Amino acid sequence: MSTRKKTILKVIILGDSGVGKTSLMQQFINGKFSQQYKATIGADFLPKDLVIDDKQVTMQIWDTAGQERFQSLGVAFYRGSDCCVLVYDVTNTKSFENLQSWKDEFLIQANIKDPDNFPFVVIGNKIDVEENKRLVSSKKAQSLCASMGNLPYFETSAKEAVNVEQAFDVVARNALQQEESLEFSDDYTDAVNIHVDGDSYGSCGC
Amino acid sequence: MDTEVSFSTPNLVEEHSDALARHNSDGGYSLIDYYAENRREEPFTLVNPPHRKTLTRTESIQSLKKSRTSLERVQSKIGESIHQEPNRLNAILASDRDRYGFRKSNHYVKIEDYDEWWTRYSQYLSRRKKKWEKLMAKNGLLVAKKGSPTRFPARSEELRRYVRKGIPAEWRGDAWFYFAKGYDKLKDNKGVYDKLVDETMNLINENTEAIEKDLHRTFPENVHFNDITRNGVTEESPLLQTLRRVLKCFSKYRPSIGYCQSLNFIAGLLLVFLDEERAFWMLVIVTERYLPGIHEFNLEGVNVHQGVLMLCLRQYLPNVWALINESSHSNNNSFLYELPTLSFCTTSWFMSIFVGVLPIETTLRVWDCLFYEESKAIFQVSLTIFKLLEPQMLDLSHKRSEDDGILSAELFQMIQNAPKRLLDANALMEECFRFSSFSKLSQEEILNCKKYVIESRSRYNELIKRRSAVGMDEQERKELMRTAVLLENKQIGLKSMNWNGRLNSRMRRIQQRIR
Ligand SMILES: Nc1nc2c(ncn2[C@@H]2O[C@H](COP(=O)(O)OP(=O)(O)O)[C@@H](O)[C@H]2O)c(=O)[nH]1
Ligand SMILES: [Mg+2]
Numbered sequence: 001m002s003t004r005k006k007t008i009l010k011v012i013i014l015g016d017s018g019v020g021k022t023s024l025m026q027q028f029i030n031g032k033f034s035q036q037y038k039a040t041i042g043a044d045f046l047p048k049d050l051v052i053d054d055k056q057v058t059m060q061i062w063d064t065a066g067q068e069r070f071q072s073l074g075v076a077f078y079r080g081s082d083c084c085v086l087v088y089d090v091t092n093t094k095s096f097e098n099l100q101s102w103k104d105e106f107l108i109q110a111n112i113k114d115p116d117n118f119p120f121v122v123i124g125n126k127i128d129v130e131e132n133k134r135l136v137s138s139k140k141a142q143s144l145c146a147s148m149g150n151l152p153y154f155e156t157s158a159k160e161a162v163n164v165e166q167a168f169d170v171v172a173r174n175a176l177q178q179e180e181s182l183e184f185s186d187d188y189t190d191a192v193n194i195h196v197d198g199d200s201y202g203s204c205g206c
Numbered sequence: 207m208d209t210e211v212s213f214s215t216p217n218l219v220e221e222h223s224d225a226l227a228r229h230n231s232d233g234g235y236s237l238i239d240y241y242a243e244n245r246r247e248e249p250f251t252l253v254n255p256p257h258r259k260t261l262t263r264t265e266s267i268q269s270l271k272k273s274r275t276s277l278e279r280v281q282s283k284i285g286e287s288i289h290q291e292p293n294r295l296n297a298i299l300a301s302d303r304d305r306y307g308f309r310k311s312n313h314y315v316k317i318e319d320y321d322e323w324w325t326r327y328s329q330y331l332s333r334r335k336k337k338w339e340k341l342m343a344k345n346g347l348l349v350a351k352k353g354s355p356t357r358f359p360a361r362s363e364e365l366r367r368y369v370r371k372g373i374p375a376e377w378r379g380d381a382w383f384y385f386a387k388g389y390d391k392l393k394d395n396k397g398v399y400d401k402l403v404d405e406t407m408n409l410i411n412e413n414t415e416a417i418e419k420d421l422h423r424t425f426p427e428n429v430h431f432n433d434i435t436r437n438g439v440t441e442e443s444p445l446l447q448t449l450r451r452v453l454k455c456f457s458k459y460r461p462s463i464g465y466c467q468s469l470n471f472i473a474g475l476l477l478v479f480l481d482e483e484r485a486f487w488m489l490v491i492v493t494e495r496y497l498p499g500i501h502e503f504n505l506e507g508v509n510v511h512q513g514v515l516m517l518c519l520r521q522y523l524p525n526v527w528a529l530i531n532e533s534s535h536s537n538n539n540s541f542l543y544e545l546p547t548l549s550f551c552t553t554s555w556f557m558s559i560f561v562g563v564l565p566i567e568t569t570l571r572v573w574d575c576l577f578y579e580e581s582k583a584i585f586q587v588s589l590t591i592f593k594l595l596e597p598q599m600l601d602l603s604h605k606r607s608e609d610d611g612i613l614s615a616e617l618f619q620m621i622q623n624a625p626k627r628l629l630d631a632n633a634l635m636e637e638c639f640r641f642s643s644f645s646k647l648s649q650e651e652i653l654n655c656k657k658y659v660i661e662s663r664s665r666y667n668e669l670i671k672r673r674s675a676v677g678m679d680e681q682e683r684k685e686l687m688r689t690a691v692l693l694e695n696k697q698i699g700l701k702s703m704n705w706n707g708r709l710n711s712r713m714r715r716i717q718q719r720i721r
Pocket of ligand 2: 065
């Protein structure tokens with residue numbers, strides 16, 4: 001693997017519709033919140049250049065549509081991701097209960113070889129709301145994250161820019177670690193693929 | 207999970223359809239008349255927030271009546287502002303909104319650019335309006351000064367040319383509805399919509415919850431789709447209430463679709479041009495005739511349409527295709543099963559029919575063609591966008607040739623963002639229907655491609671299912687994909703392809719091999 005190659009970290013944001021995925025991504029990348037975001041159809045993508053411990057990286061953040069049926073679009077862009085951010089809305093119990101299935105869905109679609117060591121980060125968003133509107137407690141969330149394999153957990157407000165920076169910093173670090181750990185195995189699969197390519201060409205007599 | 211509360215309201219239904227019938231009796235009802243009559247009624251009253259709890263019958267009738275009246279007000283307001291009189295068109299220059307209430311500028315279009323373009327475009331619109339009036343007169347269809355025709359000339363080369371150059375905005379709703387055969391639908395379904403409104407008024411389920419989440423995320427950049435705050439009191443916009451009703455009724459009427467994100471954009475834009483009931487039927491027509499399968503629960507229609515678009519790209523824009531195609535073999539059709547990542551940019555081109563993809567005036571021009579020329583217009587416009595982007599895409603690929611990850615990401619962004627700047631609708635349409643190699647693409651060809659893609663995909667899925675029963679690992683699956691439909695001819699035009707025969711023999715051979 002060439003060393004001059006710029007490090008690209010691919011991050012996927014998943015979670016139910018309306019939990020604030022688009023708002024979180026915008027807050028992190030553009031530093032602002034707006035009521036004007038339209039519902040996401042298909043997938044959106046934004047890049048951000050970062051420096052992590054003196055290392056230049058480009059983070060590619062993929063924002064997705066939250067409605068369940070969009071999973072049928074054969075989410076090819078999950079492949080090769082370095083970190084997955086699972087978002088729920090602290091005012092919406094269902095979005096919390098769905099975290100596990102988002103995680104499973106991702107592992108299957110992204111075809112992750114080593115699911116136990118793949119980095120996920122969980123975010124509980126909209127903590128700016130009044131106390132009585134909050135339906136999922138920190139304690140409950142923390143215990144779920146612990147049971148899902150000690151996943152890092154953050155509570156954020158995309159609206160008030162609370163903790164967004166911190167959450168994505170951990171996302172970036174975990175993604176970088178993942179990317180570096182994958183370099184060797186990537187080279188290995190490439191070699192196998194080339195072999196198979198040649199094979200199938202031959203057998204078809206093309 | 208439906209917590210539906212039903213109560214019989216026969217009077218209500220009759221009452222409303224009476225009103226429609228009155229307008230129907232003299233040769234199709236004109237909305238303009240309908241509004242004019244209603245305008246004399248009570249002044250604009252603020253509407254109660256949506257009721258979710260059980261209402262008494264009288265309450266519910268009142269709330270329905272009230273919201274309808276305010277809806278009509280809103281629509282007539284939009285209706286008036288889109289009348290293409292020169293002074294009205296000019297007034298847009300002084301406003302930060304366009305004639306439909308959308309903000310003129312955004313992240314991609316500067317207000318100066320909008321105004322510069324609008325100065326020219328508004329003159330064009332006035333000229334086109336005069337031509338349309340002449341065309342109508344020539345065909346013996348008189349249109350009152352401020353009215354809108356409910357009938358249009360018979361289909362012809364000439365009419366198609368007129369449609370491609372844009373339908374006058376104030377006639378748009380009527381023209382779309384007419385071309386899409388909406389009146390037949392309406393005639394066959396008298397009273398159905400009103401019944402649906404009744405039945406869904408207190409409905410709460412997964413669909414309605416999803417609808418609630420999207421209402422305010424539909425057109426936040428349009429004044430009519432935002433709540434109104436007056437004297438410190440926030441009231442829900444009447445148009446949002448209408449949008450809610452249309453989407454709820456649709457989810458009930460078409461349970462195989464229910465509510466699918468992106469329907470909000472289509473219904474929302476329809477409501478700018480059509481009254482509630484006709485917007486509803488138009489939504490039904492769009493999903494069953496123009497974009498079948500696209501919004502169904504498994505979204506397979508999206509994959510199929512994307513597959514067709516990929517076939518078209520390979521045929522008409524090979525340079526663009528080379529950048530998009532991820533498979534290393536040029537004559538391999540595996541992209542029909544595992545669509546290239548970049549095809550994700552075009553999901554919303556189909557699902558939302560370019561709403562939010564192209565600037566609004568440009569989107570409307572595409573819709574004009576779609577409703578007159580069928581779904582091929584979507585493919586032609588998509589190809590045109592790629593054709594316009596081709597130089598930039600190639601340029602980028604030369605600069606980035608050493609780094610794949612960055613290239614595909616930057617291409618993705620380019621395809622995602624560039625259309626949002628395509629204000630010049632005339633340039634886009636001219637390129638599409640006059641200069642391009644695909645200007646003659648026929649609906650039949652598109653249907654053939656679609657059939658082919660559907661068959662390929664279902665065969666592949668079948669094979670996968672059968673193989674996975676006996677156990678197939680990822681590597682085998684890939685191999686199957688590579689070889690499944692490896693086409694023998696190197697240069698296969700969309701037209702010259704023997705769609706079914708060749709595929710069948712290919713599949714037979716593969717199935718034998720698998721056995
Ligand atoms: N109060 C509050 N609202 C938020 C926050 N983040 C997003 N929202 C709102 O939640 C709704 C859905 O947000 P969006 O980012 O579109 O969600 P997505 O479907 O996950 O992309 C919008 O109305 C946002 O304004 C937050 O941190 N606090
Ligand atoms: Mg979103």
